[in-house]
Amino acid sequence: MESVGIWQYNTLVDELTQGMEKTMQLRLHLWSTSPSEAQDLMLQKILSSYDKALLILGWGGSNGETLTTPETSVSVHGSQRSEDLNKNINDNQDYMNASKRRKMQHTWTEKVKADSKNGLEGPTDDGYSWRKYGQKYILGAKYPRSYYRCTYRLVQNCWATKQVQRSDDDLTVFDIIYKGKHTCNQCCTNTVPPPASPEKQKLKLIDGQNLQGQQKQALSLSASTEEMPALFSFQSTFAFHDEENQYLPISTLLDYKHQQGDTISPQLISPATSGSNYFTAATNVRNPNVQHSEADTADIISAPASTTNSPIQGMEFLIDPINLDPNFAFNMPEFFTYSNFEHGQ
DNA sequence: GACATTTGACCCAA
DNA sequence: TTGGGTCAAATGTC
Structure with a gap:
């Protein structure tokens, strides 16, 4: 990726992503008008090409990886030597990409039952180190939603977050929404295995x-x-x-x-x-x-x-x-x- | 002092 | 305009 500048790389990914999204929209639209098999096949191939292109770029394509996977964080943020030169650019990039990064983050939900030790305190430790950064009452929910982010966000640029919400119906059940994969190293040092994606x-x-x-x-x-x-x-x-x-x-x-x-x-x-x-x-x-x-x-x-x-x-x-x-x-x-x-x- | 939590304010997408 | 998500200063804990 050294021969490709940061901006060019990001622009390329953006363009490919947009093309992919537009193609998907077109496909959705076509489906309301009963497309022929040939038309649909063609769109599938176009989407597949976009996906392969993104994969080749190391962005992860439709794998749902965030922009902060180890591979891409290196690519986006440049090498160690160019780090200082690109710092300001990257700051802006981080700011501008924050919203997009959140949107593109790999998300999955778990329902976790609190164990007898924790009781109503909360779900069991999932093996990662989380730092609470917010709590909010959500409309229609009896209990507040807590927001956690990886403790090592700043140190290791790990953008994994999770939201914990107690179930309205069962006090011992927590809905946990994980967003983004951990790119930190804590998974290798903890004794409790982290939740697999x-x-x-x-x-x-x-x-x-x-x-x-x-x-x-x-x-x-x-x-x-x-x-x-x-x-x-x-x-x-x-x-x-x-x-x-x-x-x-x-x-x-x-x-x-x-x-x-x-x-x-x-x-x-x-x-x-x-x-x-x-x-x-x-x-x-x-x-x-x-x-x-x-x-x-x-x-x-x-x-x-x-x-x-x-x-x-x-x-x-x-x-x-x-x-x-x-x-x-x-x-x-x-x-x-x-x-x-x-x-x- | 370092780190975590709390909580009101702010941002932004719908 | 509203509600969900995040920020960041204040506060708490070790």
Whole structure:
């Protein structure tokens, strides 16, 4: 990236991003006019080209990475030698990009039950060091929302933040909205493992002792970037597996159930284990029109906070019930990337 | 003194 | 104009 100036680099990323957004808008618009397959295919290819270009630039493209990933923070802020020269520019850049950075931040939501130790004090430690920087009463909520940012924001330029809100219904449940990935090193020094981002999180245990009477419980995660809520969001659902006494990704659980001869509901196959949030499968587990497989998903808790914040609110893309081929490759990019549009609106 | 929390003010997108 | 998110000075804690 040395041959490309900071401004040129950012301008290039901006231009590509804008082009991508406009193309997506066009595609959305086209969908209201029943486009031909060829037209849609062409738009898919255009979007794919934009995405590849952003990836080549090391920006992360649709991976939903923030502008502060280790790779890009180096690129944006320049080398050590040029640091001083670029300081003023970077200050302005930081200021101007702050809003955009927040919008583009990778976001996911967790519902966490406070354990018996903490009681009503708050959710358990998630392994990261957070500094509270604000608290606010939100309209319609009984309890204030607390805002935390990474303690090492200034030292390591880590822009991860989280919002903690106590549930109105259950005092022991906290909705935690994580925004941005940690780029600090604290993950390597803490004994408690940090919360993995959804695309990496395969297993999540939350205080099993508090799940009495809830043999099948679920933790729902969702991730999105606000500017690209439909294409680049997904929900991964973790269900409590009573036979193994642990949480498993729904996909894993249903795989298991399928092997046991149980019915599989394809809507619930999550791409969470595909290793990338590039692929979208917004599974609306609460939709009454969707037939779920028995009790596996009956008690699923959904946390759609991030998607409701998106500019395209209420855009729930359902995967219609289909006869699932057990060998179908759900991790096929072509399937997940744009399939949601075919079921939207 | 260093660091964390509190809280009113401010900013900005819708 | 409003509400959510952030800032930053004041205050608290170790």
